[in-house]
Amino acid sequence: MIADILLTKDVNTISTSDTTDVCIIGAGVIGLSSAWRLSNAGFRVSIIDPAIGHGASWVAAGMIAPVTEAYYGEESLLKLSLVSADSWPDFAEELQQATSMSIQYLQSGILMVGKDADDMAVINELAEFQQSLGLQSERLSAREVHKAEPLLASDVQGGILTKVDAQVDNRLLVQALVSACNRSKVSFIHQMVREIKSVKGRVERLLLQDGTEILADKVVLAAGSWSSSIQGVPSELWDLIRPVKGEILRLKVPDPLSVLSHIVRGVAKGGVIYVVPRQSREIVVGATTYEKGFDTSVQAESVYTLLRDARMLVPSVCQAQFNQAAAGFRPGTPDNAPIVGRTSIEGVFVATGHYRSGILLTPLSAMAVTELLTTGTINGAMSSFSPQRFEKH
Ligand SMILES: Cc1cc2nc3c(=O)[nH]c(=O)nc-3n(C[C@H](O)[C@H](O)[C@H](O)COP(=O)(O)OP(=O)(O)OC[C@H]3O[C@@H](n4cnc5c(N)ncnc54)[C@H](O)[C@@H]3O)c2cc1C
Missing domain, CATH: 3.50.50.60 (FAD/NAD(P)-binding domain)
Structure with a gap:
């Protein structure tokens, strides 16, 4: 006992x-x-x-994104993330078998795109960093990103495709x-x-x-x-x-044709944003990051900024139904x-x-x-x- x-x-x-x-x-x-x-x-x-x-x-967005989430100075975390991402397909399969429930694990890939020249400078720097670490990421021209994702705004200038990044419906x-x-x-x-x-x-x-x-x-x-x-x-x-607050939105697009085929992340006039499409036609738009203790309120300013930046990359987000705005706490460490x-x-x-x-x-x-x-x-x-x-x- x-x-x-x-x-x-x-x-x-x-x-x-x-x-x-x-x-x-x-x-x-x-x-x-x-x-x-x-x-x-x-x-x-x-x-x-x-x-x-x-x-x-x-609350989370459910991205399984070791490559897109690679940051300077976090190389040991990157190694850990790559190992975990590799074990996701078997883990998802085993969990689905055990429960007969779908968790919608999808290797949808992430398109990281830029809106103007300054945004593209950030994207290009990121691409160089990813390539210096030997990560699989492919640079795409403006024509190539629009071919890969026709729902992108026409003035998106180019981007990076990371095919290994994936997602799961975290709920x-x-x-x-x-x-x-x-x-x-x-x-x-x-x-x-x-x-x-x-x-x-x-x-x-x-x-x-x-x-x-x-x-x-x-x-x-x-x-x-x-x-x-x-x-x-x-x-x-x-x-x-410590709690690192993040606010996030959940929308629902009206028809299957409005569903993105990749997760779209990007820099839109300096604002960093992601739009995660689900098979259920839900789209998740996120996220803010700031430290304010355990405050669960959602600021109107955050909802405005998230929608504004998402619309700059994917204009159709504003035709979606607004379902939820929520805040959660990432467990931060030094x-x-x-x-x-x-x-x-x-x-x-x-x-x-x-x-x-x-x-x-x-x-x-x-x-x-x-x-x-x-x-x-x-x-x-x-x-x-x-x-x-x-x-x-
Ligand atoms: C906006 C946002 C977006 C995110 N997007 C992603 C993403 O795309 N991909 C990704 O990998 N991660 C993402 N994250 C991070 C991810 O959500 C967290 O790292 C992860 O959920 C942490 O899981 P956890 O089980 O440690 O904590 P939690 O899910 O917070 O669970 C902790 C649990 O502990 C319970 N608890 C607290 N105190 C007590 C107590 N005294 N006694 C008993 N129970 C207690 C709480 O009720 C809670 O249920 C995101 C986070 C946020 C906020």
Whole structure:
């Protein structure tokens, strides 16, 4: 018996004993995919979250874009992203088989385009950077981008095509992961964890919002942007993860002929924008990036700017029906890379800080968490992303 609900007169009592080996805090894509994999590896898993699947994972755009998301100074994150992107086709297939649900994983490719000469200078610099890293990306003239994507504005001047970049419908992904967890007998506890309680450097209990305490021998902290703010988290995680707000729009185009065949990203008069088309005729337009704590409001200015910039590249977006504007929190870290590994509290493991790439990194993160809990170490690409990398020597 490794986790249990304490039965004492000081706390609420729920009689579930001998049922759990691992408690996962947070049911976003990282917690859910880890729960599914751990359960299939033979662990009895409970996942605790008051709002299952409704964090950043619900808000995101669903791009699996290691090449387009390659940034200066983030070469080790790029390597990780390429490995995870490679494992996406099998992961998607396995999840769909397990649940009989489609998650619309599509290798649609990304067209990164520019509107004027200054925008094209940015695009050309990006193309050179991608090519210097040996990434597959192809420069296209104005004629070639319009041939590839006839819905682009006529004055788009050219771009880059990255065929390996892909997408998944992140909301279908969340739903499929919940279903897969259910089928694998993962227990869901609809509560907030208030505190991780440890004794002599070893985790002992989780205190839940309603006062219930769960005996816990192994805990995976996967609470996204909230991972640093739970009482009792290991000291090396204090202040390490911060919420980076992103606002995003969901529209629906009126007819199948108005659906783009690629994800379109671009620079439009200096504004950076993406438009992600779904098979369902939904289009996702995003996203803002700024730091304002846990403020979930959507600014009218952001809606205006996103639509204005998207329309400069794809004029037909303004004929679409406006369905939703939402804000979510990317779990940011000091080096923009995830944190997966063991912590200074024995029995507490962490899988968080996936910043702008949590959907992309889902298959690899779940695999690394499973390897960690099964063998005690991570040997693959994720091995250099432990929390210990931030230790001051
Ligand atoms: C606008 C936007 C666009 C994005 N687009 C992309 C994209 O195209 N591609 C990509 O790869 N990534 C994208 N991302 C990033 C991606 O969404 C995140 O990296 C990823 O969803 C993080 O997953 P997670 O499971 O760690 O966190 P979350 O999905 O935020 O889940 C954390 C969960 O923890 C729970 N929780 C919090 N505190 C507690 C507690 N005390 N007790 C119990 N549970 C708790 C929350 O309720 C939540 O459900 C985007 C993000 C945003 C905001």
